[in-house]
Amino acid sequence: xxxxxxQISLRGRNSFGxxxxxxxxxxxxxAEDLRTFFAAGIPGRWTVLAGGNNILFTEDYDGVLLTPVxxxxxxxxxxxxxxxxxxxxxVEWDDLVEWAVERGLWGIENLSLIPGKAGSAPVQNIGAYxxxxxxxxxxxxxxxxxxxxxxxxxxxxxxxxxGYGYIQATTACVDRPGILKVKSxxxxxxxxMAEMFVSSGEFYWNSGMFLWRADSILKAFERYAPEIxxxxxxxxxxxxxxxxxxxIDEEFPNAxxxxxxxxxxxxxxxxxxxxxxxxxSDLGSWKALYEVSPxxxxxxxxxxxxxxxxxxxxxxxxxxxxxxxxxxxxxxxIVTQSGNATLIYPLxxxxxxRRVVNELGEAFGDxxx
Numbered sequence: 001x002x003x004x005x006x007q008i009s010l011r012g013r014n015s016f017g018x019x020x021x022x023x024x025x026x027x028x029x030x031a032e033d034l035r036t037f038f039a040a041g042i043p044g045r046w047t048v049l050a051g052g053n054n055i056l057f058t059e060d061y062d063g064v065l066l067t068p069v070x071x072x073x074x075x076x077x078x079x080x081x082x083x084x085x086x087x088x089x090x091v092e093w094d095d096l097v098e099w100a101v102e103r104g105l106w107g108i109e110n111l112s113l114i115p116g117k118a119g120s121a122p123v124q125n126i127g128a129y130x131x132x133x134x135x136x137x138x139x140x141x142x143x144x145x146x147x148x149x150x151x152x153x154x155x156x157x158x159x160x161x162x163g164y165g166y167i168q169a170t171t172a173c174v175d176r177p178g179i180l181k182v183k184s185x186x187x188x189x190x191x192x193m194a195e196m197f198v199s200s201g202e203f204y205w206n207s208g209m210f211l212w213r214a215d216s217i218l219k220a221f222e223r224y225a226p227e228i229x230x231x232x233x234x235x236x237x238x239x240x241x242x243x244x245x246x247x248i249d250e251e252f253p254n255a256x257x258x259x260x261x262x263x264x265x266x267x268x269x270x271x272x273x274x275x276x277x278x279x280x281s282d283l284g285s286w287k288a289l290y291e292v293s294p295x296x297x298x299x300x301x302x303x304x305x306x307x308x309x310x311x312x313x314x315x316x317x318x319x320x321x322x323x324x325x326x327x328x329x330x331x332x333x334i335v336t337q338s339g340n341a342t343l344i345y346p347l348x349x350x351x352x353x354r355r356v357v358n359e360l361g362e363a364f365g366d367x368x369x
Contacts, residue, residue, distance in 0.1 A: 001028075001029055001033065002028055002033050002036065003026070003027040003069075004025070004026050004027075005022075005027075006023065006025075007021055007023060008021060008022050008025045009021055010022055010025075010049075010052070010061070013025075013049060013052045013067070014049075014052035014055045014057060015051070015052055015053045015115065016055075016056055016057075018056065018058075020057035020058075020059060020060050020061065021060045021061070022049075022060070022061045022063075022064075022065045023063065023064070024063070024064045024065070025049070025064070025065045025067060026064060026065070026066050026067070027067045027069045028066060028067070028068060028069070029068070029069055029070040029088075030070065031143050034066075034143045035143075037066070042145060042147060043063060043064045044063070045064070046063050046064040046066065047063070047065060047066070048065075048066045048067070048068070049065040049066070050067065050089070050090070050119055051092070051116050051117045051120070053116045067090075068088070068089035068090040069090045070088035070089060070091075071090045071091045071092075071095075072086075072088045072091075073085060073086075073088070073091060073099055074086045074087075084138070085100075087118045088118070088119075089118060089119025090117060091117065091118040091119075092116075093111070093114055093117060093118050093120075093121055093126070094112055094113055094114065094115070096108070096118055097109060097112040107135075107136050108131070108133075108136050110128055110130065110131040111126060111128055111131055114126050114128060121133045121137070122134070147270075148216045148219070148270065149212075149270045149272055150210065150212045150216060150220065150264070150268055150270055150271045150272070151179075151210065151211040151212060151271075151273070151274055152167065152206070152207070152208075152209065152210050152211075152265065152272075152273050152274075153207045153209040153273070153274050153276050154167045154169065154180075154205065154206065154207065154273040154274065154275050154276065155204055155205040155207050155276055155280050156204060156275060156276070156277040157197070157203065159198070160195040160197065160198045161194060161205065162188055162191055162194050162285070162351045162354070163188060163285030163287075163288065163350075164188065164205045164206060164285075165185065165186060165187050165188055165205070165208075165261070166186045166189065166197050166203045166204065166205060166206060167182055167185055167186075167204045167205075167206050167273050168183045168184040168186065168197075168203050169182050169183055169202065169203075169272075169273045169275075170183055171183070178274055178276075179272050179274055179275075180272065180273050180275065181271075182271040182272060182273050183202075184266075185206065185265060185266050186203075187261075190351075190355075191352075205280070206261070207280055211274075217264070220264045220268055221263075221264065224263065224267040225256075225258070225263040227255075227256055228255050228256055228258075228263065231252075231254055234251065235248070235251065285350055286316055286347060286353070287347060289301070290314075290316050290347065293316075298312060299313045299314045299315075300314070300315045300317065301316045301317065302317045303316070303317065303318045305319040305323075305325060306319065306321075306323070306324040306325065307319075307324070307325045307327070308324065308325070308326045308327075309325075309326075309330075310328040310329070311329050311330075312329065312331070312333075313330075313331050314331055314332040314333075315327070315330050315331070315332065315333045315334070315335060315347070316333075316335070316336070316347065317335050318335070318337070318338075319337040319338070320337060320338060320339070323337050333345065333347060334347055334350065334353075340367060343356075
């Protein structure tokens with residue numbers, strides 16, 4: 001059941017008792033209620049307000065607040081070792097703890113007196129006295145609001161890396177922590193530019209990881225890369241049939257050779273970035289390759305190449321399968337042989353290699369690249 005309020009006071013709906021008002025507040029119980037609500041369109045500004053704990057409204061909220069009010073606790077199973085409950089989002093967490101303790105169900109008693117709703121517990125992963133909600137939660141039912149936006153993951157940079165692309169994002173999404181509106185993409189900058197990017201705090205490494213609905217990205221291809229869309233739309237009648245593989249093998253080479261960034265992401269206006277900070281590398285540099293590759297007892301990376309190294313340490317060696325590298329007295333160097341060219345360069349100066357390669361092509365031609 002949906003209950004709707006307009007210009008409602010929020011005094012009793014936030015733990016600070018602040019008497020701001022919401023333009024619209026909708027109470028809901030079920031996922032079907034949410035489907036009904038969003039069927040009329042996604043509001044321009046909306047968020048979920050559960051118990052309102054530690055939520056400080058400094059002004060009236062001019063959007064829509066969605067509040068879960070279903071408060072049922074149901075026993076699903078009890079096999080003697082584990083009890084499974086279904087707890088609706090509007091249940092006060094401490095009421096759940098009390099309910100469980102009264103019935104001799106142990107496991108979350110250390111989490112008593114924590115304010116908030118059960119629906120918020122998995123988002124915050126509440127915890128106390130060595131216990132965390134994640135240890136007791138086995139499944140969470142979520143309702144996904146379809147926006148049609150294109151989302152990419154941007155990694156918080158730890159250094160001015162020239163081997164990665166960068167995403168500039170400055171505008172935070174209202175009510176969506178960690179989600180920013182993308183302003184621009186920049187492909188592998190030089191060192192000076194990378195240093196400016198990192199110091200500005202506006203740029204993130206482009207991880208090349210994306211999240212989107214299939215229909216959203218297909219619409220983007222239709223609009224921004226119609227020549228690619230045309231190639232694959234020709235196979236609509238064979239997708240999901242035994243002829244699909246043959247069609248792709250034949251037609252894929254006819255598609256323009258262009259990255260998804262150039263074809264779609266740099267052109268679309270509905271692109272957002274989720275900022276993340278985890279161990280990540282796209283192996284776009286020699287240093288990144290060194291950091292993730294297995295090393296021998298001297299700290300050298302050989303990449304299964306044929307190498308005879310004497311008094312060498314901290315080096316990266318790479319060669320064509322039919323070639324052999326012999327080196328002595330090198331420390332922290334890149335030694336790579338490919339085709340008609342051999343590169344021997346300090347690992348700490350790898351940022352300069354792109355310029356060197358460009359100069360190599362200009363001086364001796366593409367056959368040495």
